[in-house]
Amino acid sequence: DAGVIQSPRHEVTEMGQEVTLRCKPISGHNSLFWYRQTMMRGLELLIYFNNNVPIDDSGMPEDRFSAKMPNASFSTLKIQPSEPRDSAVYFCASSFYSGGGTDTQYFGPGTRLTVL
Amino acid sequence: AQSVTQPDIHITVSEGASLELRCNYSYGATPYLFWYVQSPGQGLQLLLKYFSGDTLVQGIKGFEAEFKRSQSSFNLRKPSVHWSDAAEYFCAVAAGSGGYQKVTFGTGTKLQVIP
Numbered sequence: 001d002a003g004v005i006q007s008p009r010h011e012v013t014e015m016g017q018e019v020t021l022r023c024k025p026i027s028g029h030n031s032l033f034w035y036r037q038t039m040m041r042g043l044e045l046l047i048y049f050n051n052n053v054p055i056d057d058s059g060m061p062e063d064r065f066s067a068k069m070p071n072a073s074f075s076t077l078k079i080q081p082s083e084p085r086d087s088a089v090y091f092c093a094s095s096f097y098s099g100g101g102t103d104t105q106y107f108g109p110g111t112r113l114t115v116l
Numbered sequence: 117a118q119s120v121t122q123p124d125i126h127i128t129v130s131e132g133a134s135l136e137l138r139c140n141y142s143y144g145a146t147p148y149l150f151w152y153v154q155s156p157g158q159g160l161q162l163l164l165k166y167f168s169g170d171t172l173v174q175g176i177k178g179f180e181a182e183f184k185r186s187q188s189s190f191n192l193r194k195p196s197v198h199w200s201d202a203a204e205y206f207c208a209v210a211a212g213s214g215g216y217q218k219v220t221f222g223t224g225t226k227l228q229v230i231p
Binding site: 004056106109 | 150159160165206218219223224
């Protein structure tokens with residue numbers, strides 16, 4: 001299995017620019033998660049999709065952040081406009097949720113975003 | 117809402133020594149519990165999980181964890197640490213009502229292994 005694939009692995013941009021992070025979940029998984037990891041706040045859930053539908057977006061910081069999942073094999077997290085405080089490592093994770101209880105999430109390698 | 121506490125931010129052990137990383141959770145019922153490991157520059161890898169049944173759970177890389185309901189703990193152990201175990205370790209809890217159970221991660225414990 002290829003695992004969860006994220007691109008780019010590193011992104012450096014200037015404040016005010018649009019940033020798009022991409023994720024390809026594990027084939028057959030029906031749940032997808034976007035997390036943000038910083039030294040100050042640790043690992044935070046941003047948004048959760050099940051069967052391509054956003055279920056929980058309570059962690060999305062503000063309107064500058066948006067996420068889409070147009071199909072089962074692709075998701076994007078967009079920041080527009082970006083700010084220096086958005087600098088973090090962004091992880092995508094996927095799982096197979098069969099209903100009731102919980103499941104095991106498999107993480108991608110992350111995208112390290114630096115906003116200057 | 118559930119929460120997870122990892123009281124040790126940083127731990128240093130000698131190679132070959134035993135290891136115990138502490139994790140305490142807060143939730144009214146029995147949660148689902150996980151330990152993940154993160155090597156530098158990498159994503160999180162699942163070490164083990166507890167959903168139900170035997171309270172002593174075996175994982176990969178020789179790790180085990182014990183669920184203790186009375187102490188609301190899920191401590192991770194390894195009898196003999198290898199230099200390659202140096203990484204950051206995260207405890208996580210999944211809990212909630214309804215069909216979706218949100219996973220909450222602890223702040224992590226960074227493990228240093230000295231020769």
